[in-house]
Amino acid sequence: MTSRLTSTFLVLLLMLLVAACCGNSAVDCQDAHADSLYLRFNLQDSTSGQGFRAHEVDSVVVIRKTRPKTATYTSPDTARVPPDTVRIVRLPSAVGEAILLEHAAPFVRKGTRRLPDYTYTILLPNTTQKLRFELTELDIAGDFEADGCVTCYRNRKKKLLVNGVARDVTSSDGHTEVPVVLSR
Numbered sequence: 001m002t003s004r005l006t007s008t009f010l011v012l013l014l015m016l017l018v019a020a021c022c023g024n025s026a027v028d029c030q031d032a033h034a035d036s037l038y039l040r041f042n043l044q045d046s047t048s049g050q051g052f053r054a055h056e057v058d059s060v061v062v063i064r065k066t067r068p069k070t071a072t073y074t075s076p077d078t079a080r081v082p083p084d085t086v087r088i089v090r091l092p093s094a095v096g097e098a099i100l101l102e103h104a105a106p107f108v109r110k111g112t113r114r115l116p117d118y119t120y121t122i123l124l125p126n127t128t129q130k131l132r133f134e135l136t137e138l139d140i141a142g143d144f145e146a147d148g149c150v151t152c153y154r155n156r157k158k159k160l161l162v163n164g165v166a167r168d169v170t171s172s173d174g175h176t177e178v179p180v181v182l183s184r
Helices: 002-023
Strands: 037-041 058-067 084-089 100-102 118-123 132-147 150-163 165-168 180-182
Touching: 058 100, 165 180
Parallel strands: 037 180
Antiparallel strands: 037 100, 058 084, 058 118, 118 132, 132 150, 150 165
16 A cells, blocks of 8 residues: 555656646747748849849739639638738838738638649739739648647648649748749
C-alpha cells in the first residue's frame, strides 16, 4: 500500500513539474500566415518592359471565385456562388510591399473554405493592356511539429499556377515569406 501511494505521488509530482515547465514558456511560432500567399509586383525591370511602374500597380483588383471541387471542399453549386471582388488602392510609396492573400484577407472568410478552395484573378486596371493574372490550382499543405511543450504549424508545400505556369513558393524553413512575383 505504501509503495503504491509513493508511486502515485511521484507520478503526480513529475506531471506537475512537466506542466510547470511547459506553462512558463512563451513561444511565438510565427505561423499565423504560414499558408498565405504574398503577391509582389516586379518593379525592378520596368525599363526592360518586364516590370511595372509604380502608377501601374497602385490600384489592384482581386477577384475570388469558388472552385467546384478541391481536396477539402466540394461546393454544392458553384454557379450560384457569385465571385468576390476587392479593389486595393495603395500609395506610391507602398507599391513595393506585398499584398497578403489568404482565406480571410483581403476578403472576408466564408465558412470553412481555405485559400486553395478558390481561384484568383488579379487585374491591373492602370496598365495600358489591362493586364490580368490567373492564380489557379493552389496546392497548400503543412503539418504540426512538436518539441516538448511547444507545437507549431509548418507549411511544407505551397504551389500554384500563374497564367498556366507552375510556381513553387514553398519556404525552406516553413514560415519565411516567399512572394509570388508577378511580371509582364
